[in-house]
Amino acid sequence: MKRCVTKAVFPVAGLGTRFLPATKSIPKEILTLVDRPLIQYAIDEARAAGITEFIFVTSRGKSALEDYFDEAPVLEQTLARTGKTALLETLRATNMESGAIAYIRQRQALGLGHAVWCARKLIGDEPFAVILPDDVIAGETGCLKQMVDAYAETGGNMVAAMEVPQDKVSAYGVLDPAGEQGDVLRARGMVEKPAVGAAPSNLAVIGRYILTPAILRNLERMQPGAGGEVQLTDAIADEISAGGDVYGFRFRGTRFDCGSKAGFLQATIAFALARDDLRDELFDFIGDVISMRQAAQ
Ligand code: UTP
Numbered sequence: 001m002k003r004c005v006t007k008a009v010f011p012v013a014g015l016g017t018r019f020l021p022a023t024k025s026i027p028k029e030i031l032t033l034v035d036r037p038l039i040q041y042a043i044d045e046a047r048a049a050g051i052t053e054f055i056f057v058t059s060r061g062k063s064a065l066e067d068y069f070d071e072a073p074v075l076e077q078t079l080a081r082t083g084k085t086a087l088l089e090t091l092r093a094t095n096m097e098s099g100a101i102a103y104i105r106q107r108q109a110l111g112l113g114h115a116v117w118c119a120r121k122l123i124g125d126e127p128f129a130v131i132l133p134d135d136v137i138a139g140e141t142g143c144l145k146q147m148v149d150a151y152a153e154t155g156g157n158m159v160a161a162m163e164v165p166q167d168k169v170s171a172y173g174v175l176d177p178a179g180e181q182g183d184v185l186r187a188r189g190m191v192e193k194p195a196v197g198a199a200p201s202n203l204a205v206i207g208r209y210i211l212t213p214a215i216l217r218n219l220e221r222m223q224p225g226a227g228g229e230v231q232l233t234d235a236i237a238d239e240i241s242a243g244g245d246v247y248g249f250r251f252r253g254t255r256f257d258c259g260s261k262a263g264f265l266q267a268t269i270a271f272a273l274a275r276d277d278l279r280d281e282l283f284d285f286i287g288d289v290i291s292m293r294q295a296a297q
Helices: 038-048 063-068 073-081 085-092 112-118 143-154 166-171 213-220 232-241 261-273 279-296
Strands: 007-011 053-058 101-105 128-131 135-138 157-163 173-181 184-192 203-211 246-250 254-257
Touching: 007 038, 007 112, 038 063, 038 128, 038 135, 038 143, 053 063, 053 112, 073 085, 112 213, 112 232, 128 143, 135 203, 135 261, 143 157, 143 184, 143 203, 143 246, 157 173, 157 184, 157 232, 166 203, 173 232, 184 232, 203 213, 203 232, 213 232, 232 246, 254 261, 261 279
Parallel strands: 007 053, 007 128, 053 101, 157 246
Antiparallel strands: 128 203, 135 254, 157 203, 173 184, 173 203, 184 246
16 A cells, blocks of 8 residues: 555535534635635645645535635736735635545535545545644644654554543544554554543544545444444544554644634634734733733732
């Protein structure tokens, strides 16, 4: 099995209920951190990791995502005519080259595992990455690039892993680690949303994966698991039981859970503070807010 990963699946067919009513008509992945939609961060990270084929698993009501990656002739002409070249470049950088991006539909939101399975024919018989755009990871080197480099050595299947507080484990897929070497650990088990007392560790799986086609075959016969959804974690756990190699990768970077309101707001502040054009004004504002809070106490 080749160890070079050129295809990435972006499951974006979820209902995004935690952001209602916004997500009634806007896909969650179009929500913006400062001025870039979540999906743009995911695409940039994939490109930086060497991905050249982008597979979106979408659903009804997600057409704004398809439009986002398309040309916008009126906008482009207007910016060109008015000499706004920097903005024009920013805009053009979002256009995806023809043929690089494919959209398929998940007819019903039956779970992340089912969404990935929907992409099976486009993935074919080679390793592939999965990126969940609502997990945004800030850092010097993109998380997927770090994983692709590690994967070139290990092969097998790899999931991004991060320690979370023990009382938060039931919000995640959790690894049962065996040996550890550098950033890579071997998993001897994996369980989705365990009860706090039953979790094998506090190493949570974050939304970046490099998977082999064996996982797609496992998904083929997967029954709904935690939350009544077809879980990707269960298909990976089956692979471990069948003797396949599954590794956890401790990435370097700060992960924001942009699928939750608190995480999304934290990411917004962090990304704004990283910008020269916004930092000072935002710091002043935050300083005022803190002073007001202290005065009120
Ligand atoms: P989430 O668990 O965050 O679900 O999915 P969600 O529907 O997006 O949001 P909430 O919980 O209702 O607020 C994690 C990822 O898996 C995708 C989502 O789009 C998201 O990228 N997903 C989930 C699917 O593509 N299909 C599904 O059936 C479920």
